[in-house]
Structure formats: structure tokens, C-alpha cells
Amino acid sequence: MKKMLFLFLLPSLLRGNLLVHPTRVTISEEKPVGRVTLKHMGLSSERYRVSLKFFRMLPNGEYEEVSAPTDSERALLGRLRFSPRSTLLKPKQEQVVKVMYSGLHSLPEGEYRAHIRFIPDGLASKLD
Numbered sequence: 001m002k003k004m005l006f007l008f009l010l011p012s013l014l015r016g017n018l019l020v021h022p023t024r025v026t027i028s029e030e031k032p033v034g035r036v037t038l039k040h041m042g043l044s045s046e047r048y049r050v051s052l053k054f055f056r057m058l059p060n061g062e063y064e065e066v067s068a069p070t071d072s073e074r075a076l077l078g079r080l081r082f083s084p085r086s087t088l089l090k091p092k093q094e095q096v097v098k099v100m101y102s103g104l105h106s107l108p109e110g111e112y113r114a115h116i117r118f119i120p121d122g123l124a125s126k127l128d
Contacts, residue, residue, distance in 0.1 A: 017042035018118055027101055034099040038118060040089035049086040050097065051117040052077055076101065076114035086121070 018038060025034035040046055054075040055063040069075035080101050087095045099116070 017046060017120075018048065020118065025099055027099065032100065036097045036099065036116070037094055038087065038089065038097060039094045040091060043091055045088060045090045047086055047088045047121040048118045049121055050082045050084075051119050052080060053115045053117055054113070055115050074110060074112040076112050080114060080116075082116075 018040060021037050021039075025036060027034050038048065040048075054066045054069045054073070054077055056066045056069070056073065058064055066073070066075075069077065080099060083098045083100070084095070087097070089095055097118075
């Protein structure tokens with residue numbers, strides 16, 4: 001079995017001004033860098049910050065934020081790098097964000113997950 005990293009992208013659920021594509025990124029030994037495109041749909045400029053979280057899916061299909069995932073959940077918290085880590089977007093402007101994990105060879109085989117949020121700076125302190 002190969003090592004695969006799955007990243008699920010969560011724009012801030014409180015605002016609808018940001019389009020994110022794709023909503024899932026896969027990183028592997030063959031493809032060590034993922035790319036995500038952000039497009040700001042607001043009427044004024046906005047700075048977005050990248051935030052890494054981990055969510056567990058509940059039996060009813062809802063997500064629960066987990067601050068201390070178990071080893072069996074194979075979370076990638078603290079192991080990913082982003083470039084840029086924040087970006088100022090004008091209305092209708094796009095930005096590509098690179099997602100990298102350099103220690104892929106040191107992980108045991110399996111699937112690993114993380115959830116990435118793009119949060120407007122004005123809301124960042126309220127959500128962390």
C-alpha cells in the first residue's frame with residue numbers, strides 16, 4: 001500500500017466570498033506538492049489566512065472538530081507547509097496556494113488526512 005495524504009479544504013463557513021478549487025488534494029511520493037486555487041468574490045479586498053484543522057466524521061454524517069486526534073486517525077496536523085500562508089485578494093482575484101509535505105518517506109504506509117481552512121483575517125481570532 002502506498003502512502004497517500006488527503007487534504008480536505010474548508011473555506012470559512014461564515015462567509016461566502018471565497019471559491020476554493022479543488023476541494024480535495026492528494027499528495028503522494030509521486031506528487032509531493034498539491035495546489036489549490038482561491039478566488040475572492042467579495043466587493044472589497046480581503047486577506048485570508050491558511051489554518052490547519054482536523055475533523056472527525058460522526059455516524060450521522062456531521063463533522064466534529066478534534067483538537068487531539070488519535071494515532072489511528074492519522075492526522076497531518078503540524079506536518080504540512082503552505083505557500084503563501086496568507087494572501088490579500090482584491091475582488092475577483094485568484095491565488096494559487098501550494099501545499100507541501102516533505103517527510104512523506106518517513107511515514108508508515110497508509111492514508112493520512114487534514115482539513116485546511118481559509119479564514120478572513122477579521123474572523124481568524126474568533127475561530128481559533
